[in-house]
Amino acid sequence: QQQVKQSPQSLIVQKGGISIINCAYENTAFDYFPWYQQFPGKGPALLIAIRPDVSEKKEGRFTISFNKSAKQFSLHIMDSQPGDSATYFCAASPYTSGTYKYIFGTGTRLKVLA
Amino acid sequence: DTEVTQTPKHLVMGMTNKKSLKCEQHMGHRAMYWYKQKAKKPPELMFVYSYEKLSINESVPSRFSPECPNSSLLNLHLHALQPEDSALYLCASSSYRGLDTEAFFGQGTRLTVV
Numbered sequence: 001q002q003q004v005k006q007s008p009q010s011l012i013v014q015k016g017g018i019s020i021i022n023c024a025y026e027n028t029a030f031d032y033f034p035w036y037q038q039f040p041g042k043g044p045a046l047l048i049a050i051r052p053d054v055s056e057k058k059e060g061r062f063t064i065s066f067n068k069s070a071k072q073f074s075l076h077i078m079d080s081q082p083g084d085s086a087t088y089f090c091a092a093s094p095y096t097s098g099t100y101k102y103i104f105g106t107g108t109r110l111k112v113l114a
Numbered sequence: 115d116t117e118v119t120q121t122p123k124h125l126v127m128g129m130t131n132k133k134s135l136k137c138e139q140h141m142g143h144r145a146m147y148w149y150k151q152k153a154k155k156p157p158e159l160m161f162v163y164s165y166e167k168l169s170i171n172e173s174v175p176s177r178f179s180p181e182c183p184n185s186s187l188l189n190l191h192l193h194a195l196q197p198e199d200s201a202l203y204l205c206a207s208s209s210y211r212g213l214d215t216e217a218f219f220g221q222g223t224r225l226t227v228v
Contacts, residue, residue, distance in 0.1 A: 034216060043118075043204050043219035044157065089156055100145070100208055101170060102217060104156035 004092050006105030013112050019077040021108045023090035026071065030092040032100060035064065035075045038087045038107075047075070047088075080112045117141075118220035120205050126226045129195060135223045137188040137205030146188040147217065148180060149204040157204055163188060195227045 005024045013019045023033075031052055036044035050057045050064045050073065057064045063076040077084055088108045093100040118139045127133050137146065144165050149157035162170035163182040177199075179191040188205055202224055206217040 036219075041222075041224070043120075043206075043221045045219070046216045049216055100217060101159060101162065102147075102157075103159075107154070107156050 004090060004103050004105040006090050006108060008108060009106070010109045011111070013080045013110065015080065015082060015112055015114055017080050017112075019080045019084070019110055019112070020074060021088055021090070021110075022072065022074045023092075023105050024070075024072045025092050027092070027094070028071070029094040030103075031095055032093045033064070033066065033073050034091050034093075034102075035062070036089045036091060036104075037084075038089065044089060077110075080110075082112045082114045085111050118205055118207055118218050120203075120220035120223050122223060123221065124224045124226075126228060127192065127195065128228055129197070131195075132191070132193045134192065135190040135203055135205075135225075137190075137220055138186055139207040139218070140186055141207060141209070141218070142185075143207035143209050143218075144185060145208045146182060147206040147208075148188070148190055149206065149219075151202040151204055151222070153201075161190075192225075195225075197227050200225055200227045 007022050034049035035047045037047050038044045048059045048062045048064055050066050052068045055066055061078045066073045088110055090105040091102045093102045121136045146163045148160040150160055151157045159172050160174045161180045166182045177194050181189040202222040204222045205220045208217045
């Protein structure tokens, strides 16, 4: 119940295309769903996050779609660029006593071809 | 300033050594975290500090000893580590202000145990 399943494991997209990464969870206590981008040798950086009372959130080229009934959420990267090539992690967390116990998905290695 | 600073960036230690990892943030965050990340894997939660008190220990072996001297600093003391403990150790912090919070990660310490 604590797992967050992420797919695909790897993704190759042409420059200008749309990258789509999917995540699914079981624990209905999760109430915060961030996406992180990580470059090799660096720490994860927050891209965008959503709460379950919102079905979609957009920030620039990044959009999260959230389906509460299906317990699924996805990241869409529009107009993908070579600089977007990185590993992307979805995460989920319950909010417990003021802290977030982030549980990460397995990661998606995105490569955007020039 | 949204920076979490970790030192050192790289550390090589023998199995009989004692060393410490340091983490610092000046965002006023009252929750701080230690994560461990193996190559091509997601970060795994180790410890959570809430208002300088240890609130979550994910059954981490006692050779890892966390310490939170004040609201800006977080240490991880290492003793008698094993080669399989080699990994990227990530520190993160998050705010208690309402529910609109996110975790900011440092760049990590790359630890090699020889």
